[in-house]
Amino acid sequence: MSKEIKRDLPILSLKIVMALTDLTARQIRYYEEKKLISYHRSEGNQRMFSLNDIDELLIIKEMIDSGENIKDIQAYRQKKTSSYQNTTFKTVSDEEARDIFRNEMMRYLEIGNNPLD
DNA sequence: CTTCTTACA
DNA sequence: TGTAAGTA
Numbered sequence: 001m002s003k004e005i006k007r008d009l010p011i012l013s014l015k016i017v018m019a020l021t022d023l024t025a026r027q028i029r030y031y032e033e034k035k036l037i038s039y040h041r042s043e044g045n046q047r048m049f050s051l052n053d054i055d056e057l058l059i060i061k062e063m064i065d066s067g068e069n070i071k072d073i074q075a076y077r078q079k080k081t082s083s084y085q086n087t088t089f090k091t092v093s094d095e096e097a098r099d100i101f102r103n104e105m106m107r108y109l110e111i112g113n114n115p116l117d
Numbered sequence: 118c119t120t121c122t123t124a125c126a
Numbered sequence: 127t128g129t130a131a132g133t134a
Contacts, residue, residue, distance in 0.1 A: 025119095045121065
């Protein structure tokens with residue numbers, strides 16, 4: 001049996017996520033509305049989050065705090081999702097994965113979305 | 118008590 | 127984004 005934690009399992013309540021990310025319920029729901037994050041519901045239409053969701057929320061929070069447009073982040077995620085099929089995977093740690101994701105996000109936001117163009 | 122949606126400031 | 131209102 002694996003001792004690995006299933007980080008993609010939605011088991012966290014909004015309250016916990018708020019405490020873990022320092023985001024308000026309003027912000028989290030807003031990000032969801034803008035499709036900045038994928039979401040899952042459970043009994044009673046309650047939002048449930050996974051550990052991976054926490055990571056993405058933290059990243060998005062940084063993006064927004066650093067003044068990025070909702071639209072750019074949204075565009076990035078759509079592109080990301082649609083190009084997953086023929087991707088070569090290699091084993092990386094969660095920390096590496098988060099780092100890679102953040103860099104990709106940063107790079108994407110810097111290229112082709114420059115207001116000065 | 119916690120969360121949800123809708124709507125207004 | 128915050129918050130009030132009426133629910134589930």
